[in-house]
Amino acid sequence: xxxxxxxxxxxxxxxxxxxxxxxxxxxxxxxxxxxxxxxxxxxxxxxxxxxxxxxxxxxxxxxxxxxxxxxxxxxxxxxxxxxxxxxxxxxxxxxxxxxxxxxxxxxxxxxxxxxxxxxxxxxxxxxxxxxxxxxxxxxxxxxxxxxxxxxx
Amino acid sequence: xxxxxxxxxxxxxxxxxxxxxxxxxxxxxxxxxxxxxxxxxxxxxxxxxxxxxxxxxxxxxxxxxxxxxxxxxxxxxxxxxxxxxxxxxxxxxxxxxxxxxxxxxxxxxxxxxxxxxxxxxxxxxxxxxxxxxxxxxxxxxxxxxxxxxxxxxxxxxxxxxxxxxxx
Numbered sequence: 001x002x003x004x005x006x007x008x009x010x011x012x013x014x015x016x017x018x019x020x021x022x023x024x025x026x027x028x029x030x031x032x033x034x035x036x037x038x039x040x041x042x043x044x045x046x047x048x049x050x051x052x053x054x055x056x057x058x059x060x061x062x063x064x065x066x067x068x069x070x071x072x073x074x075x076x077x078x079x080x081x082x083x084x085x086x087x088x089x090x091x092x093x094x095x096x097x098x099x100x101x102x103x104x105x106x107x108x109x110x111x112x113x114x115x116x117x118x119x120x121x122x123x124x125x126x127x128x129x130x131x132x133x134x135x136x137x138x139x140x141x142x143x144x145x146x147x148x149x150x151x152x
Numbered sequence: 153x154x155x156x157x158x159x160x161x162x163x164x165x166x167x168x169x170x171x172x173x174x175x176x177x178x179x180x181x182x183x184x185x186x187x188x189x190x191x192x193x194x195x196x197x198x199x200x201x202x203x204x205x206x207x208x209x210x211x212x213x214x215x216x217x218x219x220x221x222x223x224x225x226x227x228x229x230x231x232x233x234x235x236x237x238x239x240x241x242x243x244x245x246x247x248x249x250x251x252x253x254x255x256x257x258x259x260x261x262x263x264x265x266x267x268x269x270x271x272x273x274x275x276x277x278x279x280x281x282x283x284x285x286x287x288x289x290x291x292x293x294x295x296x297x298x299x300x301x302x303x304x305x306x307x308x309x310x311x312x313x314x315x316x317x318x319x
Contacts, residue, residue: 001258010258017258017279017294059258060278149277 001062002054011062020061020148021094023085023115024050025101027071039071042102042122045137049120050100052141057148062094073105079112086114096151100144116151118144202305202312207240209309212248216241216264216274216285221313238302238313239264239274243286250302251287252316257295274299287319 001007001018011018026043030036047066054063067085069078086097097115099106102122110117120140126133160168205221216239225234238250255262255276262283266275273290274283282290287299303314 014258056261057278059255059260059276145277 001058002051003062003064015093018060018062019094020057020096020098020151021086021089021115022050022053022061022063022098022100023082024063024066025082025099025103025106026066026068027073027103028068029071035071038125041125041128044128045123045133046100046102048128049137049141052137053100053144053148056141056145060152061098061148064089067099071103071105073103075105075109075112079109083112083114098148098151118147120144202303202314203236205238205240205311205313207311209248209306209311212240212242212311214242216251218253218263219311219313236313236316237261238316240311241285248304248306248311249286250304250311250313252300252302254300254316255281255295256289256297256299256318257281262299 001011024046026046028039028043050063050066054061067082082099089097099113099115099117101117101119104119106113106117107119123133123136201223203221203223205219207217207219218237219240220235220237222233222235225232237253239253240248240250243249251274253261253263253274255278257276257279260276260278260281262274262276262281264274265271266277267280270282272285274285274287276282276295279294281295282293283295283299284290287301289295289298298319300316300318302316305312305314
């Protein structure tokens with residue numbers, strides 16, 4: 001399920017079946033021209049990626065709006081803020097929190113996060129609409145769904 | 153003498169010309185109106201369109217296989233390509249059956265023999281929903297309705313699938 005009004009309508013009566021939250025962690029910054037294109041591309045891929053995982057497992061996961069932050073990651077601030085997000089979501093019967101990211105910086109503060117961090121090496125460049133990118137994402141989604149199922 | 157030679161009088165000539173031109177003008181105005189009135193009838197309907205799923209009928213066995221294809225969909229703001237999937241196989245009566253893989257419980261994607269514990273069944277990984285091979289939901293598991301079935305037709309030995317409908 002996604003954070004949209006019709007999905008919320010579906011979620012509320014079926015709460016006990018939906019126990020997993022997916023939070024994409026997406027960095028951006030405008031301070032260096034060289035990296036802007038790459039980061040924007042990664043953000044696009046991350047959004048598509050998370051959307052595809054949601055499609056595959058839609059009955060049990062809730063994909064919430066992505067967590068955007070300015071790169072480089074300010075660990076303390078962001079971890080604290082992200083944990084308040086989780087605290088808020090814990091008021092509903094969610095038990096698994098899965099963070100998806102292409103940014104390796106999160107790896108260092110993984111233990112402070114309330115939830116499971118899944119880091120993936122990103123596709124560096126290309127075209128999101130190209131069929132190679134499409135195949136790559138589909139393949140990865142199948143494997144990641146498998147991984148998420150292992151948490152259940 | 154000129155009156156005898158003149159087979160069409162000036163008055164008649166003007167009458168004919170005016171009638172002709174007037175007729176054209178009236179037709180010019182009426183045809184678009186008529187066209188507008190019957191337009192909805194002429195529109196090709198998008199519902200019930202069949203898509204070639206790239207599977208030859210000869211390749212369909214009695215083991216369900218997954219096919220994926222794309223259809224154009226206008227969805228409020230966007231016109232986009234939407235991917236669809238189906239599990240296709242031949243049933244006991246040797247008829248082709250195309251089942252939608254969307255679990256009728258909460259919409260996860262079910263797969264054929266998705267769990268080793270339940271051979272010969274469709275399995276939904278989200279809440280262990282199970283379906284018989286013909287798509288009937290197994291009582292005692294979360295789904296309350298059978299898997300939807302795609303409209304289908306066969307042309308030149310190729311399978312075409314339409315919309316998935318509940319049974």
